[in-house]
Amino acid sequence: MAHTSRPSGADDTLPDDLHPALAEALLAQGIASLYTHQAQAWHAAHKGENLVVASGTASGKTLCYNLPVLDTLLQDPEARALYLFPTKALAQDSCP
Numbered sequence: 001m002a003h004t005s006r007p008s009g010a011d012d013t014l015p016d017d018l019h020p021a022l023a024e025a026l027l028a029q030g031i032a033s034l035y036t037h038q039a040q041a042w043h044a045a046h047k048g049e050n051l052v053v054a055s056g057t058a059s060g061k062t063l064c065y066n067l068p069v070l071d072t073l074l075q076d077p078e079a080r081a082l083y084l085f086p087t088k089a090l091a092q093d094s095c096p
Contacts, residue, residue: 015042018067019074031063038063 013033014023026032034042037053041064044051053064069081 015039017046018042019071021074022067022070034063035060037061038067041065042067 014026014031015034018026037055038060041051041053045065045068051064053061055061072079073081
């Protein structure tokens with residue numbers, strides 16, 4: 001997936017199938033559209049595809065995985081999510 005620094009014209013709005021409460025929360029935070037890589041990740045996740053997103057710092061990667069998870073949790077009250085992060089590796093990358 002390619003990263004663009006601005007939402008592209010094809011991604012002018014939030015996905016139509018995004019849970020309304022999640023769309024409302026994003027709009028309240030000033031997020032009215034997705035970057036291309038976020039939209040591609042959303043569509044891939046909803047098709048059940050595996051994906052890898054690699055882009056620069058502060059490029060919006062967090063929404064790539066949080067949107068499908070939060071949407072699923074809102075759509076299905078029985079759903080659960082477990083996040084695992086390699087904190088030791090992250091700490092080594094973040095500390096001088």
